[in-house]
Amino acid sequence: MEDKAQIQEAIKTQGEVVRKLKSEKASQEQINEEVAKLLQLKASLGEGDGKHQFVLKTAKGTRDYNPKQMAIRERVFNTIVGSFKRHGAETIDTPVFELKETLTGKYGEDSKLIYDLKDQGGELLSLRYDLTVPFARYLAMNKITNIKRYHIAKVYRRDNPAMTRGRYREFYQCDFDIAGQYDAMIPDAECLKIVYEILSELDLGEFRIKVCLVSSVTVRDKKLWCHVCNHVCYSQVNDRRILDGMFAVCGVPDDKFRSICSTVDKLDKLPWEDVRKEMVNEKGLSEASADQIGEYVSMQGGMDLAERLLKDQKLSQSKDACDGLSDIKLLFTYLQIFQVTDKVVFDLSLARGLDYYTGIIYEAVLTQAGVSLVSAEGQNGAPPEESVNVGSVAGGGRYDGLVGMFDPKGRKVPCVGVSIGIERIFSIMEQKAEASAEKVRTTEVQILVASAQKNLLEEKLKLVTELWKAGIKAEVMYKKNPKLLSQLQYCEETGIPLVAILGEQELKDGVVKLRAVATREELDISRSDLIGEIRKRTSEA
């Protein structure tokens, strides 16, 4: 242990840090962080007094889920898993840590965000960074070439947390993937159908699903930023058939493809005029080429756009572009049958991608004005242009090469999948619950067995035993002689809709007084009819 005086000095300094932050109106998060350090110092001083003091907090960037948050989480999971199961998915689970080398070489720059375990002898281990790499490892290890699976589990990133914006170091991923060698675009279309179903059923407001052959990552702080998982993501674009074709026919020289692509990247932050200026003035592209690119990247549509572009005099000269456009056209044929084309847009302006994507890519965005996370971002001093993409709640695409990286013989297993941005959805649902008058129930209890008089504990326990036996969710208070008022208050607080009140008279008459908490209506009902009546009244629960 350090010297007491030293610690007291440190406490003084740290106290000043906190005061300074407060006077500067720093973010609450930052203040909390520094206050925690202060408390830790004070606690370490306390240890010297023989009494051990703990800093009562969770690790940085993590949180507990309280019962209310869990109730919302369960509702969201039920909707999502319901859709996955309707489409015939199995589920798997993998350990929270993997051999360090399993993760090595999969995340590029972001490897430094991986949590390593301490070397306590034995294997070198790391916490999983996503569910995709463990999935690929699982397929290769078990030589599985066909599977439709979902996996909902927590992943870990030593990222800079921004908890008010729903960005944590421990957070859920919710992945659905179809692996196997199949005919083109059928599983891909089903993934989009699933996103459509889930976002509709969760009732998050209007949304749009953007489809392209490259993806949804923005450059922020020189790192690629994924708007779906709200974290730094994989780098580099991999497959860009339409984009490459487009560049070629617009007269972009081969050696400028990558550089022009990164300029197109900026379209969601800068107006076209600025992007054009950069292309011409900084990248040395001809004005004519830039204008042609400008025409293409402003295009949005559906089947019609793909058909029009296939007939486009210039674009149709590129085999790459034609192949890509034919795929998009086939995709939209299936999407029409699936009745989801009202929300799906073929969008040429999204020109970015994750490392492992090799084909079709999509992103679902909430478009309704007032998605609450937008304002939350604004409040915390994030640049306003970020709010453009802030409603991203799902994303995914095709990655045919990843599993082969794990197979000793490099055998490929084509995969297509979708990741639901579940932490964002939690945040939105929590804020909606907060704003609405409806109380979030944390239990499903249908009835409280109560008493109006003293000394009826055993009679109440008898009744509650009967109810449990019938599968009714029921409670009794753990006091011998609780007041009737406190029993009724308990129902109000926890949302229990019914009370069965026992008294001497009721016991004599073989009845129960059944009270509806909301209306305060009471009626005497025979014990034999009670269970049927409870079921009838709470059948929607």
Place this chain on the structure above:
Amino acid sequence: MEDKAQIQEAIKTQGEVVRKLKSEKASQEQINEEVAKLLQLKASLGEGDGKHQFVLKTAKGTRDYNPKQMAIRERVFNTIVGSFKRHGAETIDTPVFELKETLTGKYGEDSKLIYDLKDQGGELLSLRYDLTVPFARYLAMNKITNIKRYHIAKVYRRDNPAMTRGRYREFYQCDFDIAGQYDAMIPDAECLKIVYEILSELDLGEFRIKVCLVSSVTVRDKKLWCHVCNHVCYSQVNDRRILDGMFAVCGVPDDKFRSICSTVDKLDKLPWEDVRKEMVNEKGLSEASADQIGEYVSMQGGMDLAERLLKDQKLSQSKDACDGLSDIKLLFTYLQIFQVTDKVVFDLSLARGLDYYTGIIYEAVLTQAGVSLVSAEGQNGAPPEESVNVGSVAGGGRYDGLVGMFDPKGRKVPCVGVSIGIERIFSIMEQKAEASAEKVRTTEVQILVASAQKNLLEEKLKLVTELWKAGIKAEVMYKKNPKLLSQLQYCEETGIPLVAILGEQELKDGVVKLRAVATREELDISRSDLIGEIRKRTSEA
């Protein structure tokens, strides 16, 4: 990278290790471990060739759950959570890691089994070792004094794994706890009711719940061994009112209590004669005292035993013993009302306990001959006496002091809880599924939309879209023109009970050929009646 020749030398040596183990008929686990090392060495040699090779394995002591295991896991969870919810429990979740100091001082000797995270800058973190300490931290941190919650999550222990016996380094705990200041024995009785319900519903065979005021831990390798979670557990006995009273009235000198207690501990491994010999010859107890202890510890019963002991001339002289026995009597009053006394036994021979228990303690044991884990233990060279307790599948008790350890002011929150030994239950259920003819389904798909002729993909997609819309779980194969036989085979393999077969004629007639996979019966049904018919036929699914 090491020198190639060096690695080749190591591969040779490691190859001999493996051959030796095989010739010695070592455990498969040990052989696998060494084979993995061999493969790793070979892989590291491969790296030199420019192609990176991975060792495809999960970390030691961990496993993936495949879809079949997940289906069983989901069934077990549904039963358990169903019971928790019927009793009005909420649920919470906590992060997988805690500040290292939160765990410090809670697990005694076993702290060395805690997984620490590498110090990558920032806080020092450890993976959670159980769910109880995070629960206590959560209560103290949020100043919660009343809660009835369950928590099902994975915990981590750097233990010696024995995976064939269901002992892992990453494993589930499944805890239900009632915190709050309540009248005696009411929540305690409900915990026992819940254990009774869960074990009955899971249909694991005959079971018995042993109740005492101290618990179910055995000394193995000089460490306390918990038969419920199948891991090294907390140490030291805390509250032993009945036991202490019993020792006192039997004439055990105060300073010999602990030493005699540890001898009584051995009763589940040694016959009474040997225990008695140790007491008299090694511990210097009088023969009369030893015989009196022998009488008491052989006692098992219910309410009747508590009543008889309360009237016992000797035992009634000890206030400690009387208090404890009165509590047991009250508990049995409630257990009678809950209709669980056919399985609950008051057992004086269990004389051990976990560090944090402070009152009633219980353990549920499967008693049916042939619980498969028994033979699994035998096969792996475990000493035969261990099989005595091997059927333990739930345990718990009262711990009134733990939360206070986290509260800065030491405020106590009384708690009672139960932990379901879910890994053991998984193992038993998996073995039962393996042994039975019944196929474990990994999806809930009700119907496959199939075709007898070519070029009907779009028609199939139309039909499956209708079914999904109606909430039917349905699949279609991802091939344009699959053979009818391969579609029917898919149903057989995955247990899909129904097939909707489309053909040119059916489309013309506005019908679907509905085939029952099990009986091969087919009938034509109009499109408008299809959904109702599917629901009717799969209503039990």
